[in-house]
Each structure stands twice: as structure tokens, then as C-alpha cells.
Amino acid sequence: MNPEQTPNTWNSPEGHERSIEQTPPSIYVASLADYVNGYLTGEWIDASQDIDTIREEIQAMLATSKSEAPEEYAIHDYEGFGTLRLAEYEDIERIAAIAEGIKEHGEAFACWIDHTGLDPEDWHQFEDAYLGTYDSIEAYADQMIDDLDLEATLDDSVPESFRSYVKIDRDALVRDLEYGDIWHMDFDGQVLVFNSHI
Incomplete structure (x- = not known):
């Protein structure tokens, strides 16, 4: 799920460029004042750190402010x-929990949360x-x-003279799976597949 990425750059707020290589889930936090x-x-800020470290880094950023006594911040990129x-004002605890899941399972975890809209108490269902x-x-x-070794099962069960007439209809299987057992989404040039009953 996490193929190696070649180093590249992307634009962060206000045109700041950042080189990335296997970048963990990150947020760009800015002083509102x-x-x-x-x-x-x-x-x-690396969002996959523990919540206390994230908050400490936010406070350290605010301490460099040009404004007097800045207290408020917003997420301007991620x-x-x-x-x-x-x-912009996403709860930091929620972000850290999502980032922890991404660190463990890859970005498919965030895509699944996005699609299902499930609350954190149900996020453990992702693995299933x-x-x-x-x-x-x-x-x-x-x-x-x-995985089901179906071709070998057919080889063993169907007389050789009839084997060329007996085939697995993959297109029908895909169609039936999509109508009932699975849902999927395109992401980063690949397809993420999920059990629709969970």
C-alpha cells in the first residue's frame, strides 16, 4: 500500500516549497494574528507524533510570531x-488519531474514514x-x-475434453461483487478495495 516515492517538491502556503520523500501525514499550522x-x-508539523508533541510544536511556532500575544492558529495546508x-480549525486530537492510523495502515485508512464518515470509536473496523x-x-x-484455487478445481473436476468449454466469468464476478460485497475507490493510480458489509 505504501510504494516508495521518488523525492519531489510541492507548494505549501504562500509559495513555500518543501521537498518530500515518504512524508508522514503533516499539517501546516499558521499564526492567525x-x-x-x-x-x-x-x-x-508531523501529525503522526503524540498529541502533546504536536501541541508543543504549535506553541513553539506561535512563540516566533511578530504579533503581540498570539494564541490562535489555523491549519493552512496538509x-x-x-x-x-x-x-482550518480541525481538532488536533482527531488529526493525531487519523495520522496514527495512517502511520499504521497507510493512506487507505484516511480514504476509508473519508468515505464512511465513521466516528473514531468505529475506526477499529478498518482492518476487517x-x-x-x-x-x-x-x-x-x-x-x-x-486464492480460491478455482482454476485448479476446474482442472480436477471437469473432464479434459470439456475443460476448454468451462471458464470462470470474471466480468460477471466483478459486477456481482460491486453490487453487493465490495466497494472501491481510485486513489493515487490504484484501486482501494473494501468490504461493503463493514
């Missing part, structure tokens, strides 16, 4: 959260819901066929 007064005071969108990442939904069906 400075922002309102036309200054840019902010910092990229990276590594899959399809999930974070609000997530069926894997594939090049296509057809590749998932092929994996199912291989």
Missing part, C-alpha cells in the same frame, strides 16, 4: 491524508473492512480466483 496582519508565521479533507490495494478491480477478482 500574523496572517491577519499580513505576516506569514507557520510551521510544518499532506499525506489521502482523500480526506481537513478543516480493507481488502487491499490493486491495479484494478479486475486484478482483485483475479486474486480472489487465485
Whole structure:
């Protein structure tokens, strides 16, 4: 699920560039007082750290403010959260919990939260819901066929003279799976597959 990425750059707020290589879930936190007064005071923070460390880094960023006694901050950008969108004033505890899940399971975890809208007490269901990442939904069906050893079962069960007439209808399998047992989403050039009953 986490293929190696080649180093690249992307634009953070106000045109700041940041090199990334296997970047953990991160948030760009900025001082609101400075922002309102036309200054840019902010910092990229690794969101997969413990909540106390994240808060300490936010306070350290605010301590560099050009404004007097800045207290408020906002999230102006983020990276590594899959399809999930974070609000400017997203709860830091929720962000840390999501980032912990991403650190353990990859960005599929955030995509699943985004799609299901489940509350944190139900996030433990991800491990049962997530069926894997594939090049296509057809590749998932092929994996199912291989895991069940269906071709070998047909070889053993069907007389050789009839074997060429007996085939597994993969397209029908895909269609039926999509109508009942699974749902999937495209992400980062691949397909994330989930159990629709969880």
C-alpha cells in the first residue's frame, strides 16, 4: 500500500516549497494574528507524533510570531491524508488519531474514514473492512480466483475434453461483487478495495 516515492517538491502556503520523500501525514499550522496582519508565521508539523508533541510544536511556532500575544492558529495546508479533507480549525486530537492510523495502515485508512464518515470509536473496523490495494478491480477478482484455487478445481473436476468449454466469468464476478460485497475507490493510480458489509 505504501510504494516508495521518488523525492519531489510541492507548494505549501504562500509559495513555500518543501521537498518530500515518504512524508508522514503533516499539517501546516499558521499564526492567525500574523496572517491577519499580513505576516506569514507557520510551521510544518508531523501529525503522526503524540498529541502533546504536536501541541508543543504549535506553541513553539506561535512563540516566533511578530504579533503581540498570539494564541490562535489555523491549519493552512496538509499532506499525506489521502482523500480526506481537513478543516482550518480541525481538532488536533482527531488529526493525531487519523495520522496514527495512517502511520499504521497507510493512506487507505484516511480514504476509508473519508468515505464512511465513521466516528473514531468505529475506526477499529478498518482492518476487517480493507481488502487491499490493486491495479484494478479486475486484478482483485483475479486474486480472489487465485486464492480460491478455482482454476485448479476446474482442472480436477471437469473432464479434459470439456475443460476448454468451462471458464470462470470474471466480468460477471466483478459486477456481482460491486453490487453487493465490495466497494472501491481510485486513489493515487490504484484501486482501494473494501468490504461493503463493514
